[in-house]
Amino acid sequence: MSQNLVESGAEVSSDRRREREKLVEIRNLKTYYGESGLFGGRPVKAVDGVSFDIFNGETLGLVGESGCGKTTLGRTLLQLEDATGGEVRYDGTDITELSGDELYQWRRNAQMVFQDPDSSLNDRMTVGEIVREPLDVYEWGTPQECREHVKELLDIVGLRPEHYYRYPHQFSGGQRQRIGIARTLALEPDFMVLDEPVSALDVSVQAEIINLLEDLQEEFGLTYLFIAHDLSVVQHICDRVAVMYLGNIMEIGPTDELFNNPANPYTHSLLSAIPKPDPTATADRITLHGTPPNPRYPPNGCPFNTRCPARIRPPEYEQLDDEIWMGINTLRDVLLERQRADRSLRERIRERLGRQTRFASVDETYDDLFGHLNIPQDAASVLDEIVDYAADNDEDQALAVLTEEFGSVCEKESPEYSTVSETGRQSFCHRHSEEHARPSEVLDERY
Amino acid sequence: MSIETTTQDQRSNEKPLIDVRNLQTAFFTDKETIRAVDGISVNIDAGETVGIVGESGSGKSVTARSIMGLVEKPGQILKGSSARFHQLETVKAYASEFSDHTVEVSQLRDQHNPQDLLDRIQSDISPETFDRDNRSDITLTDILAAGYGDKLGITSERDCVFITGRSGNRPENITSGFIELTRLEGEMQRKMRGGRITMVFQDPLTSLNPVFTVGNQIKEALDLHRGLTGEEATREAVELLEAVGIPDAGRRVDEYPHQFSGGMRQRAVIAMALACEPELLICDEPTTALDVTIQAQILELLEEIQEERDIGIMFITHDMGVIAEVSDRVNVMYAGEVIEKADVISLFENPKHPYTRGLLQSIPGGQGGDRLQTIEGNVPTPNEPADYCRFAQRCPKAFDACDVVHPKHVEVSEQNDHTAACLLYPEEKSQAGAVSLHREKGKAGDGDRMRGEKQ
Ligand SMILES: Nc1ncnc2c1ncn2[C@@H]1O[C@H](COP(=O)(O)OP(=O)(O)OP(=O)(O)O)[C@@H](O)[C@H]1O
Ligand code: SF4
Ligand code: SF4
Numbered sequence: 044m045s046q047n048l049v050e051s052g053a054e055v056s057s058d059r060r061r062e063r064e065k066l067v068e069i070r071n072l073k074t075y076y077g078e079s080g081l082f083g084g085r086p087v088k089a090v091d092g093v094s095f096d097i098f099n100g101e102t103l104g105l106v107g108e109s110g111c112g113k114t115t116l117g118r119t120l121l122q123l124e125d126a127t128g129g130e131v132r133y134d135g136t137d138i139t140e141l142s143g144d145e146l147y148q149w150r151r152n153a154q155m156v157f158q159d160p161d162s163s164l165n166d167r168m169t170v171g172e173i174v175r176e177p178l179d180v181y182e183w184g185t186p187q188e189c190r191e192h193v194k195e196l197l198d199i200v201g202l203r204p205e206h207y208y209r210y211p212h213q214f215s216g217g218q219r220q221r222i223g224i225a226r227t228l229a230l231e232p233d234f235m236v237l238d239e240p241v242s243a244l245d246v247s248v249q250a251e252i253i254n255l256l257e258d259l260q261e262e263f264g265l266t267y268l269f270i271a272h273d274l275s276v277v278q279h280i281c282d283r284v285a286v287m288y289l290g291n292i293m294e295i296g297p298t299d300e301l302f303n304n305p306a307n308p309y310t311h312s313l314l315s316a317i318p319k320p321d322p323t324a325t326a327d328r329i330t331l332h333g334t335p336p337n338p339r340y341p342p343n344g345c346p347f348n349t350r351c352p353a354r355i356r357p358p359e360y361e362q363l364d365d366e367i368w369m370g371i372n373t374l375r376d377v378l379l380e381r382q383r384a385d386r387s388l389r390e391r392i393r394e395r396l397g398r399q400t401r402f403a404s405v406d407e408t409y410d411d412l413f414g415h416l417n418i419p420q421d422a423a424s425v426l427d428e429i430v431d432y433a434a435d436n437d438e439d440q441a442l443a444v445l446t447e448e449f450g451s452v453c454e455k456e457s458p459e460y461s462t463v464s465e466t467g468r469q470s471f472c473h474r475h476s477e478e479h480a481r482p483s484e485v486l487d488e489r490y
Numbered sequence: 491m492s493i494e495t496t497t498q499d500q501r502s503n504e505k506p507l508i509d510v511r512n513l514q515t516a517f518f519t520d521k522e523t524i525r526a527v528d529g530i531s532v533n534i535d536a537g538e539t540v541g542i543v544g545e546s547g548s549g550k551s552v553t554a555r556s557i558m559g560l561v562e563k564p565g566q567i568l569k570g571s572s573a574r575f576h577q578l579e580t581v582k583a584y585a586s587e588f589s590d591h592t593v594e595v596s597q598l599r600d601q602h603n604p605q606d607l608l609d610r611i612q613s614d615i616s617p618e619t620f621d622r623d624n625r626s627d628i629t630l631t632d633i634l635a636a637g638y639g640d641k642l643g644i645t646s647e648r649d650c651v652f653i654t655g656r657s658g659n660r661p662e663n664i665t666s667g668f669i670e671l672t673r674l675e676g677e678m679q680r681k682m683r684g685g686r687i688t689m690v691f692q693d694p695l696t697s698l699n700p701v702f703t704v705g706n707q708i709k710e711a712l713d714l715h716r717g718l719t720g721e722e723a724t725r726e727a728v729e730l731l732e733a734v735g736i737p738d739a740g741r742r743v744d745e746y747p748h749q750f751s752g753g754m755r756q757r758a759v760i761a762m763a764l765a766c767e768p769e770l771l772i773c774d775e776p777t778t779a780l781d782v783t784i785q786a787q788i789l790e791l792l793e794e795i796q797e798e799r800d801i802g803i804m805f806i807t808h809d810m811g812v813i814a815e816v817s818d819r820v821n822v823m824y825a826g827e828v829i830e831k832a833d834v835i836s837l838f839e840n841p842k843h844p845y846t847r848g849l850l851q852s853i854p855g856g857q858g859g860d861r862l863q864t865i866e867g868n869v870p871t872p873n874e875p876a877d878y879c880r881f882a883q884r885c886p887k888a889f890d891a892c893d894v895v896h897p898k899h900v901e902v903s904e905q906n907d908h909t910a911a912c913l914l915y916p917e918e919k920s921q922a923g924a925v926s927l928h929r930e931k932g933k934a935g936d937g938d939r940m941r942g943e944k945q
């Protein structure tokens with residue numbers, strides 16, 4: 044105990060900090076889907092090399108947009124999904140190496156609560172049977188003991204003993220989520236992955252479940268990985284937060300710091316997008332354009348570079364108008380999109396007939412983006428060159444020129460983690476190195 | 491003053507774009523009658539966004555569907571409900587195209603005295619039925635729009651265009667009037683829905699047909715509502731997609747809905763809605779299924795569109811953050827009723843109804859660290875007439891009268907038009923005084939509250 048205090052090297056104010064022993068250590072974890080697929084095609088890189096620790100007794104939040112890999116990461120931590128590479132050390136054991144009986148025994152320690160209380164409960168089983176099932180699977184105690192234990196669990200999560208014989212459809216959403224939680228607690232796990240546990244619930248009901256989860260953690264010393272897209276819930280319940288984008292963790296650190304003083308441009312953008320329940324709040328919003336890229340085709344360099352509002356610009360174009368930059372970004376999106384889009388048969392026929400649909404529409408897009416702008420000579424000639432390639436249906440070359448001329452380190456090299464505060468908060472961005480302006484300065488200037 | 495006067499007529503040009511009064515929609519199932527929308531009154535001006543917020547099952551979607559004429563069996567809009575669409579151009583167009591279904595209220599006024607008519611109506615009615623304070627305020631228009639004219643032999647069942655003022659005989663001379671949305675059918679309904687009023691749903695795929703390209707679907711709307719076809723329609727479709735921020739629109743117009751991402755689909759639906767140049771846009775949780783960064787894009791888009799085209803927007807959501815951001819005025823719904831309404835700032839800074847207060851306190855964030863406030867229990871299903879407060883079971887402030895007296899909307903602050911339906915108000919009255927005021931309001935007419943008469 045005292046050992047830990049020394050290690051954390053800080054005066055411990057909160058109870059939770061006191062036990063900063065690592066429960067789970069994740070190193071360079073990757074989970075790809077469809078890698079060995081029949082078509083030998085490109086894999087979907089759902090989790091693309093993440094490293095972080097989960098401390099005993101804490102609640103670590105995992106946030107990010109849909110499809111960024113949150114659920115896959117959660118499932119991989121429990122070996123419900125096979126890791127493609129990397130390690131998950133749980134109390135010292137790398138569970139990605141476990142299989143068969145060892146894995147089966149280990150799983151008792153770690154459980155998952157799902158988002159949708161409606162589909163995760165079997166409607167043909169009574170509440171008692173549902174909560175009991177894991178006990179039966181692990182041959183826990185005598186039938187009598189099991190029944191007692193289940194009733195105890197129902198009590199713990201705020202349900203009544205007579206609910207034992209009812210069916211899930213007789214319950215409201217909040218109560219159904221309680222049933223799911225009771226079931227998860229049955230085998231007395233240490234670690235729980237909560238995947239959007241309150242997203243399907245009404246606000247007033249959601250508050251009760253959040254309070255329940257906090258009580259349970261206190262009582263049983265549980266460690267939570269709390270996956271959510273609702274950042275206000277995360278801000279409330281989590282000790283630390285990891286922000287995920289396209290299979291990568293962009294920033295990870297203590298909740299208050301991260302919310303009040305975000306370091307990574309993506310964290311900045313995500314936080315600024317949340318509508319606040321305060322009509323007088325002046326929305327200094329950074330609206331990201333476009334959508335996250337397809338994880339089958341992540342961009343080179345920084346995963347966020349296609350949408351980043353703080354992207355590093357080459358010095359020779361530093362003075363270029365923001366509107367022109369917006370146009371260049373959109374042009375790049377369009378080219379990337381076209382590069383991937385299957386050309387429909389019809390389109391190919393039309394092309395052969397000499398009605399070059401793509402040609403026409405690149406010109407249109409160009410006019411749309413830049414027609415009303417006054418573009419400096421040097422940039423204009425490069426843009427012309429790009430459009431010429433695109434009109435020839437050579438998106439690859441068009442993109443190569445675009446990246447060469449308007450790209451920067453953000454497109455060329457993957458960033459590394461930088462420590463951005465005294466608490467060890469990490470951010471994944473080139474802008475933390477000396478030669479570039481900090482993200483917040485750039486964002487202030489550009490927005 | 492019992493006779494509708496010309497001053498009231500002249501006011502009509504300032505009337506809201508849509509004026510919903512005592513809307514009641516019930517579902518008649520074998521087991522029970524669910525009063526999904528139970529007497530709500532909402533109005534929206536052109537260029538204004540009115541929010542409707544409430545928890546699941548509070549009746550938000552049914553409200554929207556009732557206005558759109560999309561209520562299906564076993565659901566029904568009840569008699570006494572009125573939803574008046576005041577847009578003058580539309581009224582003129584309808585009066586000329588559907589003259590058989592047009593009622594000249596201005597001429598009928600000489601023949602009928604509303605007070606006499608009220609005596610002849612057999613149903614339970616009260617001023618509340620017409621969203622009026624006093625019986626003497628009830629006008630002939632109110633009686634006809636709410637559907638009581640049919641039995642009295644003044645209107646026929648399919649009448650739905652009501653002219654309340656004109657300066658000559660021709661349709662162009664109409665100076666005021668409205669279309670009663672709850673009475674629309676067939677062709678008249680089709681022209682309204684998707685033409686003058688359009689709806690954006692939570693799931694864009696409910697509005698998009700998977701087997702047609704996005705472009706074709708927009709072009710169909712353009713053909714139907716604006717008579718555009720061929721090249722011209724294609725050009726307009728591309729322009730609309732561009733207007734809603736879809737890059738490379740010239741190519742995407744030929745793609746199918748499944749080739750679009752979620753946010754892009756919702757943009758396409760909005761483009762389709764705009765294709766008909768609507769006056770009123772009803773958005774039912776349009777961003778709930780989207781990520782926050784995409785939600786921000788869509789909200790920004792709606793704001794731009796509204797500024798450009800001056801349309802009225804009804805915005806439905808359960809998200810208090812979104813409501814705060816988009817609305818000018820807010821209605822909070824609970825179990826089929828609007829329980830508080832106010833301009834957005836008053837509502838958030840000075841909520842009055844115990845439910846609104848509870849709801850705002852249960853939102854995490856802000857108060858940080860502390861335990862979250864909760865509202866015990868769940869939203870009840872409104873399956874009995876509301877002659878009590880439907881929030882009473884969960885209300886921390888409930889007292890005896892709450893179980894037997896139905897709270898009416900009363901002014902709750904100096905701020906104009908901030909009302910709540912709770913027996914604790916008006917604050918300046920004693921509790922007994924307040925309760926008797928609510929009781930009086932309920933009785934002010936001859937009858938009791940409407941008991942769900944089918945139209
Ligand atoms: N087709 C139907 N048949 C029977 N009852 C219905 C039908 N449609 C809606 N209801 C009932 O009407 C009430 C109001 O439903 P509505 O869908 O308007 O709620 P809502 O506020 O939109 O909720 P949510 O936030 O979940 O979308 C509910 O009790 C619902 O069960
Ligand atoms: S590395 Fe570049 S693109 Fe990535 S977040 Fe930092 S500034 Fe943005
Ligand atoms: S009327 Fe009574 S029960 Fe209803 S909100 Fe007011 S105090 Fe609460």
Ligand SMILES: [Mg+2]
Nearest residue numbers: 550551552774
């Ligand atoms: Mg709804």
